[in-house]
Amino acid sequence: MSFRAVLSRRxxxxxxxxxxxxxxxxxxxxxxxxxxxGVCRLMPQTVEGPFYLDxxxxxxxxxxxxxxxxxxxxxxxxxxxxCTPVPHARVDVWHADARGxxxxxxxxxxxxxxxxxxxxxxxxxxxxxxEGWVAFRTIYPGWYPGRATHVHFKVFxxxxxxxxxxxxxxxxxxxxxYRDAAYGNRAAARDTLNAQDGIARHDDPAGIGLCTxxxxxxxxxxxxxxxxxxxxxxxxxxxxx
Numbered sequence: 001m002s003f004r005a006v007l008s009r010r011x012x013x014x015x016x017x018x019x020x021x022x023x024x025x026x027x028x029x030x031x032x033x034x035x036x037x038g039v040c041r042l043m044p045q046t047v048e049g050p051f052y053l054d055x056x057x058x059x060x061x062x063x064x065x066x067x068x069x070x071x072x073x074x075x076x077x078x079x080x081x082x083c084t085p086v087p088h089a090r091v092d093v094w095h096a097d098a099r100g101x102x103x104x105x106x107x108x109x110x111x112x113x114x115x116x117x118x119x120x121x122x123x124x125x126x127x128x129x130x131e132g133w134v135a136f137r138t139i140y141p142g143w144y145p146g147r148a149t150h151v152h153f154k155v156f157x158x159x160x161x162x163x164x165x166x167x168x169x170x171x172x173x174x175x176x177x178y179r180d181a182a183y184g185n186r187a188a189a190r191d192t193l194n195a196q197d198g199i200a201r202h203d204d205p206a207g208i209g210l211c212t213x214x215x216x217x218x219x220x221x222x223x224x225x226x227x228x229x230x231x232x233x234x235x236x237x238x239x240x241x
Contacts, residue, residue: 068139
């Protein structure tokens, strides 16, 4: 089933003010790099769900108590076409933990018997800096049945949702990460790779949401260019299960 997700003006504006300083702190872990040729494409609109909520957490470290391989998550918001950076955009991210569990909802886990209501791990908001960058300290996301490994994000400017997107990860890197104990001993077996993911194939057949991945002494660094259209109409998200 699906539910129309309606974004209120109040929710869109919350977090824009005062979060720029937090974004600059995050840049210590995410030094901007030049735009590569051919990356100024429009990020495809995709489904919102599952499990978006706005806990109003303006922060660069979203890990809380979640174990897993450290990951620096970098997104650069640009105007698709001219490649100009978009400052002062609000960027929300959320993703599953190493066991495929999202915070804030019931019926979680491989057996559906776990509730994480009231919890906020692996969720956060930043505001893009002058070069369009935001960065979050997190963990490499885990998988859950029916989906490839991914991170959800939303980009807002003023009161408008500019894009609801998903970031995907290179499969060889994901396979290596999942050999770590934090990602193993699951009740179910991983069943979906990028090429098999129905949402990725339908909404992003060109693979624009596939991140670039690097390593440093602390863990992995995932980077993605998010091309938006500031003149386009507001985007409405969907929850799909």
